[in-house]
Amino acid sequence: MPGIHYLDARGPEGTVVYAIGDVHGRLDLLAEMHAQIVADIMRVRPSDWRIVHLGDYVDRGPESKGVLEFLVRQTAADARILSLAGNHDIGFLDFLARPDPDGLFARYGGVQTAWSYGIMLDPGALRGFAVSSRALAAAVPASHKDFLRALKFSVSLGDFFFCHAGIRPGVALDAQDPLDLIWIRGDFHRHEELHPKVVVHGHTPVSEPEICANRVNVDTGAFASGRLTALVIDGAEKRLLTVEA
Template identity: 65%
Template structure:
């Protein structure tokens, strides 16, 4: 069957609107704040008349200041609604834990301990691994986190959409299911998919801009762009910049958390 869709080299953003798409932050408030500072300087320098800053999800877990990241994003969105945020699997995992403290869930197993610490709550039994669903220490930690977390943070996480589109670009956290229309994508795929998406060599209706799967540097393919450069560990946060037909990668590096 003939390949249909758009190639990265031909893709364009909306007329008169510069787009910035920022990859997984994972608690690195320092990098996020520095990236925003760079973006604001560019917008002022270039006298950009309109813009959108799109955050691709995974604001929490692993890094040292998830609370600071959420505070920053809430304030940015309230200051200017052109600051846009999507849901990542870790953000939804955080909500899942708040509802039901599963010791085998994403939150406890993959960096939620650090998220809780950013709210001043210790959720570690010494090893960081919870073995029993009836673990009283886990229940106490869960209750303490519920009490420590501002309602505004819960509301923020609940408000996050799973995708958005501008021009020839489709933005989501993880990727899309090949063969399924963009408007019919399953939210679980949008925040979790890997191999079926990465292995697809054909073009999509739009260029998919995503994170979720760490790469050493931005991965620019014919059909997708991955800007997850493992910021929490590498010290480098990455963004795709789209200015009509012009596309480039913007990196912000701070080596020590």
């Protein structure tokens, strides 16, 4: 089956799609991005629209709790606002179920997530770690846990396939391994042939949005760069929307 080139790809008829890259605890940037999207919708006046968050809402940045609360409210208020799973989001869930001082959450930004819930987490102090881990599990509202558990791993809209990290080349889109969808890098990034749909993803921070023939990476490292990026798809037109601290 021939693949689809980015330049030829089209969004769903009559629907503008906004795909937002990795947030990582930057509530300020996420709230501003939503405000910019609302303004864009008011300007464009599309028949319909979708907002797709590409995962990694927690860790590293200062306000993971606030980001999750924002997304819980937004997705409950409007079914057109979609949120996909990132590896850090699944890592947070795994930690709440089975705290591991050497796991993804504890080693890669989970200390900041815990602090956003008012918990001081020290993976190097085993006795204190056990206590603070239990305190964190108790501090996270059920609505946040339910939101994380309900995250889907991918969604297709028009000629575009949205996921957190990417896909396994050569595997049908509906047969992708969820672990690949939230973790893959090398094989996906090196693959230059066209996919059945253009893959829109994050997961790997880049200084500028990466637009290739077969994929688009909109992870501009918001937690460190202060810049959050979204790909806007309006029929055959594609453009970028960026907010900065």
